[in-house]
Amino acid sequence: MRIAILEDDPDQLALLRRWITDDGHDVHAYVSGREAMKMAGRESFDLFMLDWQVPDVTGAEVLMWVRANVSKSVPVLFVTVRDSEQDIVFALEHGADDYMVKPVRRQELLARVHALLRRAYPSEEKKLLAFPPFEIDTQRNEVRKDGARVDLTPKEFELLSLLARNADRVLTHRTILKAVWGPNAVDQPEHLWVLMGQLRKKIEEDPASPRYLISEPWVGYRLATDPAP
Numbered sequence: 001m002r003i004a005i006l007e008d009d010p011d012q013l014a015l016l017r018r019w020i021t022d023d024g025h026d027v028h029a030y031v032s033g034r035e036a037m038k039m040a041g042r043e044s045f046d047l048f049m050l051d052w053q054v055p056d057v058t059g060a061e062v063l064m065w066v067r068a069n070v071s072k073s074v075p076v077l078f079v080t081v082r083d084s085e086q087d088i089v090f091a092l093e094h095g096a097d098d099y100m101v102k103p104v105r106r107q108e109l110l111a112r113v114h115a116l117l118r119r120a121y122p123s124e125e126k127k128l129l130a131f132p133p134f135e136i137d138t139q140r141n142e143v144r145k146d147g148a149r150v151d152l153t154p155k156e157f158e159l160l161s162l163l164a165r166n167a168d169r170v171l172t173h174r175t176i177l178k179a180v181w182g183p184n185a186v187d188q189p190e191h192l193w194v195l196m197g198q199l200r201k202k203i204e205e206d207p208a209s210p211r212y213l214i215s216e217p218w219v220g221y222r223l224a225t226d227p228a229p
Contacts, residue, residue: 003020003025005017012102016109026178033055040065043175047116049113051079063096072095075117134212151202200213
């Protein structure tokens with residue numbers, strides 16, 4: 001999972017980053033609120049971990065901006081020294097999913113992160129991803145459209161299943177490249193363009209005007225589960 005951490009204290013940031021990275025996640029760290037907002041507008045994240053007191057824009061303002069401009073459902077966890085009931089209530093009422101007061105303990109933090117991710121992305125555990133007229137069996141690596149099997153190459157299947165697990169969410173080019181080809185491919189977007197073209201020919205009725213595999217210019221792609229006619 002891609003996790004964004006907003007924390008301006010170098011020691012605390014290094015600690016949180018190590019804990020989350022060691023847990024197997026892709027961590028992106030920011031020291032100012034404006035920087036976090038700028039990147040959240042460009043790239044997709046699966047969870048935000050926010051400090052409250054950071055330079056230029058507070059964590060609370062970042063929270064409200066994320067909810068208004070990025071996603072109303074992406075998990076947001078506050079990790080902050082602010083411990084007043086008023087602050088906790090404010091954060092939760094404005095869209096935070098959980099709130100921890102520093103100093104935090106490693107196992108408790110990871111347990112809360114795991115719980116937030118499980119609730120937000122239950123499809124990650126599903127073996128069958130369905131959105132009419134498609135069914136994606138991730139156990140058998142099979143795709144069916146209106147009951148008929150669609151023959152895909154392993155990379156085509158990997159790309160489609162990645163988008164389906166994140167249905168209706170925009171995944172950046174960088175995110176897709178790292179997930180499908182590995183971290184060394186992030187500077188080779190032509191691989192993704194070619195693969196997407198091949199996949200559209202097999203999935204879309206009109207590959208030149210796709211209804212399901214949608215491009216978000218200069219950002220990435222998303223899979224539309226309720227496409228326009």
